[in-house]
Amino acid sequence: MQAKARLEQRHSFFGNYPCDARLCHIIRRMQNTLPGAPDAAGLQAPEDSQSWMLRGSRLHAAGQLEQALIAFEKALALQPTDVNAASACATLLSALSRPMAAYKALLSVEALLLETADGAANLAIAAESCGDLARASMAYQRALVLDPHHGRALNNVGLMAAAQSQWEAALECARQCLAQDPAHAPYHVNLSDYLCGARRYAEALAVLEAAALRFPDDLDIRIRTAAVLAFNGDFEKSREARLRFDAATLDYFKDFLSRSIAPAYLDHRLRGPQGQLPDAFQLYTGQAFEAMTVCDWRDNERAAATLRQMLDDVLRTGIGRDWRDAQFYGLMLGMNEDELAQIRRISVARISKDLQSPLPPFVQRQNPVGKRDGRIQIGITVQSLRDERHAHALKRQLALHDSSRFAIHLYSPTRHPEPAHSEMLQAHVASVTEIAHMSDVEAAARMRLDHLDVFVDMTFDTAWCRPEIPELRVAPVQIRQLTWHRHNPPRPCDYNMSDTFVHPDGLDLTPYGAVVRLPHTCWLATHDEAPEAGWDNREKAGLPAGALVLCSVVPSVMLDPQSFAAWMKILRSLPDAVLWLPAYSLPIAANLVREANAAGVHENRLLFANRLSRVQTLACMKHADLFLDTLRFSANQGLEDALRIGVPAITCAGDSMASRLGGSMLRAAGLNQCVMQSPDAYVAEAVRLGRDPQALQQLRQQLLAEKAGAPLFDLAARVREWEAAWAHMAERTRAGLAPAAFDVPASASTAKL
Incomplete structure (x- = not known):
């Protein structure tokens, strides 16, 4: 919940006036210059641009916006270089919710607008509203060249910088605006918002407290003060500030939070x-x-x-x-x-x-499992099908399920779905239902209509996770495919899906719920994309030819300081090594560079990938020498990719499923020796391998040799094991038995581990 800039709204078109005020300014000026022009209702059409402008102004004053626009367009047609006519057209087009047309009207006089600071700022505002950020930036900079103190340009340049998390640039603009006009309360608000964006909460609080002395009744300052006190950890002061809000202010505060933390x-x-x-x-x-x-x-x-x-x-x-x-x-x-x-x-x-649900409590149907059509009914909630990578992997998994035994009902949260999203899966499922537009209660009610035997949630801790749905109960058996935790609460899910590495032999399973242990790994390696051809050397991949290339491909949210500190120890011990990381955003890269410098590692040893397609990224990853898994939350998909294309990896087994899943995957890939039991051992092994090119090469050869028979890459066998688990759970429930831990037998095709 970073304190995002809700910021002062951008100055509107045009000049130093909002839309209607600017138009009224044009009207007054024209009335002074054309006192005898025909009125708006004159029967004779004007013959010159100035007269059309006056007619348009009067129509606008009468509230007839469309007719006024026609008049202004006539004026612009007669005088194509008239900045006032173009500005008037743009004003009304903007008011009529036609921003692109407004922008085009201004572009028709672009050269003239760029001759003045006001004109350049007007063009920039229109460009920005239409997403033309390059021209907007150019026009704002032109305005500031013509007038370095131009308030609107400074304000909006600051807003653009803040939108890109360029906080120092935004702060410089905000300070200049405030120095020029300290009596303008929104400039104080902007400065505090930018400081919050930079996570400098104490400074933001000081700005707000000073502003409150000057503007004691300003609601924006009051509500921000309550929020920033909380961001700064001043919990009691924040609570006291809220208690002083009346009902209207509290509603305003709620609205502010809903926007600023969305x-x-x-x-x-x-x-x-x-x-x-x-x-x-x-x-x-x-x-x-x-x-x-x-x-x-x-x-x-x-x-x-x-x-x-x-x-x-x-x-x-x-x-x-x-x-x-x-x-x-x-x-x-x-x-x-x-x-x-x-x-x-x-x-x-x-x-x-x-939960406040009108749904009646879930009642298990009395028919035997599979009564509906002879098959076990499985409901699966998935992530957005708009993500092509996810949809492709899902299709590959679904194609391997035994459709003669299992009828799979898919529930997709895809926003603004298109037929193609579900059509690609139709051949492998009984149904695909879009639920993004449904409330939790509506989605649960719809799922109940499918008379499911087992409900599988594949969205846990993702943006599509809706924990209210399983809490409403949609099937007699409910599970989550992965939970990242070894403990399982007694509800809403009945079984705790795991494997014999995450919950190893000898571990007392009593505290962990009804644990279902798959024989090899609970990770389904569903991706099969091949690296793009042609990336035959490190130079093309942007990697140094003679260096030891360590890599880790992991979402930034799953990267933790303990892992990064371990990597810095490894780099300090291996002076010829570099660490190749994903194409993180500039703020993420800047934070990692700061951490590296603090650890005594030069920032040049962190290499951030270029933004490439997935298959191009895989092609680059092939040139890495060793994949370093993260310690607290395994890299999962990145680790799978590395192992599949032949890059050896090391991991450290922790106490949670999140930290042990990497070990589960490495074991299933045939690299048991690469699973370390402590962070110190992890660092030591990485350093040992980094100093022994022959050992690294042997690991790579072992990985490639094991691949054909490795359980990790035998997706069909792993799918059969999941199906066996579903069937056992469903039959047990139909028999009236409570959930209980059990082990799933290994599929015969890969029972050699």
Whole structure:
């Protein structure tokens, strides 16, 4: 929940006036120059541009916008270089929700507009509103060349910089605006918002407190103060500030938070509780979690301590919390298994309590399993089908299921779906239902109509996760394909899917729920894309020819400071090594460079990939010498890709499923010796391999030799094992037996491990 700039709204068209004020300014000027021009209702059409302008002005004043626009367009046609006519057309086109047409009107006089600072700023505003950021930037800079103190240009350049997380540039613009016009309250607000964007909360708070003395009744300043106090960890002061809000101010505060903490792209963040106002603790942890997504770990220790304080408060007071975000981010904060298990149990209970559903309780149907058409009915919620990579992998998995035994019903959260999204899967499923437009209750009710035997949630801790749906109960057996945790709350899911590495032999399974152990790995390696041909050398891949290339391909949110610190130790011990990382955004790269410098590693040894297609990235990855798995949350897909194309890897087995899944995958790929049992051993092994090219080459050869028979890459066999688990759970439930732990026998085709 980074304090995103809700910022002052951009100055509108044109000059120093908002839309209508600018037009009124034109009207007054024309009335002074053409006192005898015909009125708006004159029967005779004007013959010159000035008269058409006056007619348009009068029509606009009468509220006849379309007729006024026609008049202004006539004026512009008669005088194509008339900036006032073009500006008037653009003003009305903007008011009529036609921004592109407004922009085109201004482009017709672009050269003239660029002769003045106001004109250049007007053009920039129109360009920006239409997404032409390159021309907008050029025009704003032109305005500032003509007038370095141009307020609108400075303000909007700051906004553009903030939108790209260029906080220092944004702050410089905000300070200049404030110095020029300290009596303008929104400039104080902008400065505080930019400081929040840079996570400099104490400075933002100082700006707001000073502004409050000058503008004591300004709502934007008051509500931001309450939020920034929370971001800064001043929980009691934030609570006190809220208590001073009346009902209208509280509503305004809620609206502000809903906008300022909303993700820019709805498919890029875990959906939070609906309709709830976060308290100061939630605001604080939310911004800390968002910082973690860009590898800003400076507040991690305090965030973990705050979560523990919140957990203690819940256990003491009995007042639960919806912690759907904390159960994920807590893994990267290094919280232990027991703490995370408590967080999950508390979160499930709170989600259940907050549900207000008109649905009747779920009642298990009495028909035998498969009665509907002789097949076991499986319901699966998936991620967005608009993601081609995910859709391709899903299709590959579905094609391998035994359709004579299992009828699979797919539930897709694809926003604005197109027929092609589901058509590619139709041949392999009984049905595809889009649920993005449905409420949780509507989606659950729709799923119940399919009379499912087993419900499989494949969206846990993703942007498409809707934990309310399984809590409403849609099938007699409910499971999550992966949960990243070894503990399983008693509801809403009945079984805890795992494998014999995540929950190894000798581990007392009692605290972990009804654990289903697959024989090799619970990770389904569904991707089969081949690296693009032609990337035959490191030079083309942008990698140094003579260096030891270590790599890790992992989403930034799953990268943690413990892993990065271990990598820096490895680099310090291997002076000829470089670390190749994904094409992270500039803010993420800047944070990692800062961490590397602090660890005594020169930033040139961090190589960030170019933005390439997936198959091109795989082609580049082939040139890496060793893949370094992350410690607290395994790289998963990146690790699978590396192993599939023949890059050896090492991992460290922790205590959670998230940290042990890498070991599960390596074991299933035939590289048992690459699974370390401690961070120190992990670092030592990476250094040993880095100093022994022959050992690295032997690992690569072993990986390629094992690939044909490795369980990790025998997707058909792994799918059969999942089907065996589904069938056993369904039959057990039909027999009236409670969920209980069991092991799934190995598929005969890969029983050699």
